[in-house]
Amino acid sequence: MASSVAGNRSLLRRMNSLALLLELRRGPRTISHLTEATGLSRTTxxxxxxxxxxxxxAATAAPEERSGRPVMGRPAVSYRFAGEAGRLLSADIGAHHIHTVVADLQGTVLSSHTLAVSEQDPAADRLRSTRxxxxxxxxxxxxxxEDLWxxxxxxxxxxxxxxxxxxxxEGMPGWIGLDLAAAFAEDFDCPVLVEGDCALGTVAEHRLGAARGARDVVYILCGNRTGAGIIANGDLYRGHRGGTxxxxxxxxxxxxxxxxxxYSGRPPATGRPTRHEMFTAARQGDAEALKAVSAFAEALSVGIAAMILAIDPExxxxxxxxSNSADLFVDLVRDNLHRLCPLMPAVAVSTxxxxxxxxxxxxxAWSHVDAALARAVxxxxxxxxxxxxxxRDRG
Structure with a gap:
């Protein structure tokens, strides 16, 4: 009986620790703010x-960390989430680029590096470039x-x-069937998570970008290739096999x-301009380029309309x-969608x-850490x- 009571108290203490930690992740807090937010007594x-x-x-926060400006007098002590305690690594492996980011546990980007690669690079070369x-x-x-979480x-x-x-x-020879988790597992002691680029772009936009606060979202990843991701009722929807x-x-x-x-990212045999060249010429008022942008927006709109009609996003x-050139075509896309969709959602450009x-x-990566912490509690x-x-033990 005594051991059961002690176990319950230990679990309660761990749950209280997690509750305070989650509150600190929202920003620096004083003891008074923490007790009000969690319902815990000041002593606890x-x-x-x-x-x-x-x-x-956790760590004590400087007064300016809490208020955003220097504080005169003797302010109440505040505490912050110690995001610097750990590191996360992310790699975006594309047909034409490798983009890597290192961030702390708060999501603050500490560094990034980008390499240009060829669409025709074999898988082994693309993996080497990623490393x-x-x-x-x-x-x-x-x-x-070894410091990565x-x-x-x-x-x-x-x-x-x-x-x-x-x-x-087309391109990326040898990529289909490649086990990316296994390919990088030998490089790191921590969990290696693999997800589709559209899904990751969707998650980022929902948590950090233009879709923050929205519950039902269609995200369009429009680069050299075009795909989409879905947020349904506030969560990423992957589908049965991840093929959403x-x-x-x-x-x-x-x-x-x-x-x-x-519209391709490489000069075609016909000598037509690349997409970047098309946008650049359109921005300079070139009539043919403006026609091409209109055709680009029309083709893009058809697939977006299909997603809208199936998902009914907000x-x-x-x-x-x-999207860096979306000012040239977003209004055209909106006009096309108004014509194609009886229930029109808002349309925003990625931030x-x-x-x-x-x-x-x-x-x-942080969600994985968060889940491991919840299991540990x-x-x-x-x-x-x-x-x-x-x-690592529970990942």
């Missing part, structure tokens, strides 16, 4: 905060691979169980046209590399642009210290 909150500070999860970009980002962030990998195609199940575009949003496989929806001659976000996939990787004997061991 002070004791739990002492534990969190000792374990490395080079990872090493460069880690070096810039003064972080060792989790690694996230974003890839084009349908991702199932850490591997590339399907890839609908690959509607470009249906030729009638015209997204494949966005990858062909007029918001569509135009993201990916092409994250080409960084969305890598930032989404940081988000799912439920199953462990004590609240874990702020070291990566509990993530």
């Amino acid at each position: 909150a002070e004791a739990v905060l002492g534990d969190l500070v000792q374990l490395g999860w 080079s970009a990872m090493t460069a980002a880690l070096k810039e962030a003064d972080t060792r691979a 989790a690694v996230a990998i974003g890839s084009p195609g349908v991702i199932t169980d850490g591997g590339v199940r399907h890839f609908g575009g 949003g690959i509607i470009g496989e249906l030729p009638q929806l015209r997204w494949r046209e966005l990858e062909l001659e007029t 918001l569509v976000v135009l993201g990916g590399g092409s 994250l642009g080409g960084d969305a996939v890598a930032l989404g990787g940081i988000q799912i 439920e199953q462990g004997l004590a609240f874990p210290p702020a070291t990566p061991e509990f993530v």
Whole structure:
């Protein structure tokens, strides 16, 4: 009986620790704010905060961290989440680029590195390029691979169980069937998570960007290839095999046209301009380029309309590399969608642009850490210290 009571008290203490930690992740808090937010007594909150500070999860905050400006006099002591206790790594592996990001546990980006690669690079070369970009980002962030708590990998195609199940575009030889989780597991002691690039862009935009606060969202990743992701009732919807949003496989929806001659990221045999050249010329008022942008918007709108009619979202976000030039075509897309869709959602341009996939990787890496922490609270004997061991043991 005594051991049962002690166990319940231990679990309650761990749950209180987690409640305070979650509140600190929202920003620096004083004891008074914490007691009000959690319902804990001041004595309990002070004791739990002492534990969190000792374990490395929390630290005292400077007055300006709490208010955003210097504070005169003697302000109440506030505490903050010690995001610097750990590191997360994310890699966006594309057909034409590798983009890596290192962030702390708060999601603050500490470094990034981008490499240009060829669409025709074999898989082994693309993996080597990814490792080079990872090493460069880690070096810039003064972080060792063994210090990482989790690694996230974003890839084009349908991702199932850490591997590339399907890839609908041309190029990237040897990519289909590649087990990316296994390929990078030997490089890191921490969990390696793999997700589709559209899904990661969707997560980032929902948590950090233009879709914050929205419950039902369609995210369009429009770069050299075009795909989509879905937020349904506030959560990422992956589908049965992770294949949500690959509607470009249906030729009638015209997204494949966005990858062909007029809009491709490489000069076609016909000598037509690349998409970047098209946008640049349109911005300068070139009549032919403006016609091409109109045709681009029309083709893009057909697939978006199909997503709207199937999902009924409150918001569509135009993201990916092409979103940097969305001022040239977003109004055209809205006009087309008004014509095609009887129930019209809001249409917004991504605030994250080409960084969305890598930032989404940081988000799912932290979600993995968060889930491991929740399991440790439920199953462990004590609240874990702020070291990566509990993530590795339970990841």
